[in-house]
Amino acid sequence: MTPTLITETKPEDWTYISEGGATIVFSYRRPHNVQFSDHVLRLRKVAHGSSDNTLLDTNSEQPDDPMIAFQENIISKLVPSEFLPSFVMVVLDEDWLRSLVILRDGDRPAERRQTDQIDVRRTKGVLATDLIGGMPIAMEIKPKWGFLPTEYHLSPETVALKTRTCRFCMHTSLRVEQGAVDTTYCPLDLFSSDDTRVRKALGALWAGWYESNGSLNNLRFFVQGGMIKPDDDHSVQLLAHFFTTDGSTDVQNLRQSFTSVLAQALLDSPVLSLLSTLQRTLDVLDVEGLSKLYTQTLPDLPYNGLGSSVPDPSMDEWKDFVRIYHSDYHSWNHTVPNPRHLRHYLMAYLLSATFKDCSIIISPKSTQVGSFDVTIIDVDIKSMDRLGKWERLDRKIVEHYKSSGSQRRCIDSQRVTQLGCTRL
Ligand SMILES: O=P(O)(O)O[C@@H]1[C@@H](OP(=O)(O)O)[C@H](OP(=O)(O)O)[C@H](O)[C@H](OP(=O)(O)O)[C@H]1OP(=O)(O)O
Ligand SMILES: Nc1ncnc2c1ncn2[C@@H]1O[C@H](COP(=O)(O)OP(=O)(O)OP(=O)(O)O)[C@@H](O)[C@H]1O
Numbered sequence: 001m002t003p004t005l006i007t008e009t010k011p012e013d014w015t016y017i018s019e020g021g022a023t024i025v026f027s028y029r030r031p032h033n034v035q036f037s038d039h040v041l042r043l044r045k046v047a048h049g050s051s052d053n054t055l056l057d058t059n060s061e062q063p064d065d066p067m068i069a070f071q072e073n074i075i076s077k078l079v080p081s082e083f084l085p086s087f088v089m090v091v092l093d094e095d096w097l098r099s100l101v102i103l104r105d106g107d108r109p110a111e112r113r114q115t116d117q118i119d120v121r122r123t124k125g126v127l128a129t130d131l132i133g134g135m136p137i138a139m140e141i142k143p144k145w146g147f148l149p150t151e152y153h154l155s156p157e158t159v160a161l162k163t164r165t166c167r168f169c170m171h172t173s174l175r176v177e178q179g180a181v182d183t184t185y186c187p188l189d190l191f192s193s194d195d196t197r198v199r200k201a202l203g204a205l206w207a208g209w210y211e212s213n214g215s216l217n218n219l220r221f222f223v224q225g226g227m228i229k230p231d232d233d234h235s236v237q238l239l240a241h242f243f244t245t246d247g248s249t250d251v252q253n254l255r256q257s258f259t260s261v262l263a264q265a266l267l268d269s270p271v272l273s274l275l276s277t278l279q280r281t282l283d284v285l286d287v288e289g290l291s292k293l294y295t296q297t298l299p300d301l302p303y304n305g306l307g308s309s310v311p312d313p314s315m316d317e318w319k320d321f322v323r324i325y326h327s328d329y330h331s332w333n334h335t336v337p338n339p340r341h342l343r344h345y346l347m348a349y350l351l352s353a354t355f356k357d358c359s360i361i362i363s364p365k366s367t368q369v370g371s372f373d374v375t376i377i378d379v380d381i382k383s384m385d386r387l388g389k390w391e392r393l394d395r396k397i398v399e400h401y402k403s404s405g406s407q408r409r410c411i412d413s414q415r416v417t418q419l420g421c422t423r424l
Helices: 066-072 094-107 110-115 165-177 193-211 233-243 251-268 273-284 286-297 315-326 340-356 386-404
Strands: 012-019 023-028 039-047 087-091 117-118 123-128 136-143 219-224 226-228 359-364 370-376
Touching: 012 039, 012 094, 012 219, 012 226, 039 233, 066 315, 094 117, 110 117, 136 233, 165 386, 193 219, 193 233, 193 251, 219 233, 226 233, 233 251, 251 359, 251 370, 273 359, 273 370, 286 340, 286 386, 315 340, 340 386
Parallel strands: none
Antiparallel strands: 012 023, 023 039, 039 117, 039 123, 087 123, 136 219, 136 359, 219 226, 359 370
16 A cells, blocks of 8 residues: 655645644644544654663664554454544654754644654654544643542552542642642542533543633633634634523533533434443553552562563464453452553553543534544554553552542542532
């Protein structure tokens, strides 16, 4: 098959949509082109002054972006393809990318521009279904962790806390102390499948968006392909036009309409329930149990942190893992994990981390007024060298929360039913 070349388009044909820590995304606008229309271009970024890009040899063939094979072989075996954008490789060109930087760098947030840039030495990028650019409106939610851990593998010091307050709420408490904007959003409400609680979560996401002037990453709005902010009157008018019958820009009214419309869209979709199931079934030991299993299984290794010097899985190992996940994995006794399964438990945790960190895009279906598509994005591979960071972060979050004296009670609807989720 002849590869798709980015040079068949002009940099001016692409507009900036958004970016995360690793990728930057542009939407194709015009002229109509069967390969590019309704697609976004996903490009890898590189930190300013990083030595990473010197590792790339622009003269020899670079591998395809691993996100393509990972989605094709692994994620699509866990998530039905109707809930995923499609991906295809596109051949890049350094001069073309440099022109894109000159044209569009000014559209990026200043703090991102200070940190990183498009990696112009990459010769391959990814074209994906455009879930935002062609839409009159689209919402992006980063739901984060949708479950409470089981008590089996938790230490006496953490068990009470970790089975009462969810990881996101504890992390928020730490972040607020470090200067971040507070939010009352609790993912367990969003994942609850209960109308009242889903509305409560959406109300909190709206408040977080409004009060942080759109700087929190758990809710974003895009109108005609551009991200909008609450302090821009024109943007709020556009939102009001979509969500209310009378176009009223009264904030309470708008928040109310937003929560009603989105709650219905989320309750009608199986996506959140699927994400919560994947997150919890892939993280059955908690990072504490994983760490215990690791030290018990490899007692002679010097302990440089969980997963240190464990090689990343090959694609064949990932395929094998997914086969096991669909067969034996659920019959293993996870309360007494078998040391022989250590590598699979490590891989399960990495995959769980992918689903804890992904986002969903909600956009109106073009075919049916009042109904929405919900699609999962950012399901990238996480690598073994993250495990040590997650182990340390877990300890830091729990220690901070303990010392704060807070006792927020978060309800995991799949485990407990009798208590409410309130900040005490
Ligand atoms: O560690 P967390 O839970 O804060 O998650 C990180 C995210 O922070 P968030 O909580 O969403 O504000 C963080 O999000 P931002 O870039 O801050 O929007 C990343 O998604 C990061 O993953 P990666 O380094 O891009 O692979 C995420 O790191 P990993 O946990 O996936 O390593
Ligand atoms: N298929 C798509 N269509 C439209 N917009 C998209 C698409 N994929 C990603 N985006 C936009 O680009 C942003 C960055 O993409 P993504 O979240 O995959 O990057 P990342 O660097 O992996 O993020 P993170 O740092 O959160 O892990 C998203 O938050 C979303 O706004």
